[in-house]
Amino acid sequence: MPDMSASVSLAMTHLVPLAKEVDENKVTPGVLGFIVFAAMALAVWALMKSMNRHMGKVKFKETSEQDAASARTSADSRTGQG
Structure with missing residues (x-):
């Protein structure tokens, strides 16, 4: 696998001169x-x-408390836990 630091440093050397051309007071997000x-x-x-x-x-x-209790007992009877 190639060394990534070499490609990063190469990219930075190409981008640094471009950054110097931009006026720091007028930088906008642009279309992108x-x-x-x-x-x-x-x-x-x-x-x-x-x-x-x-x-x-x-x-x-x-659900009311009575409905919840009946649901619990029916679920217990189905699983056999009684």
């Missing part, structure tokens, strides 16, 4: 930054929509 931000926003929107759809399927009906 906008595309990344827009993609992340779309992903969050899709996840929220999916979560909303799944939460709509959940039934939040609480």
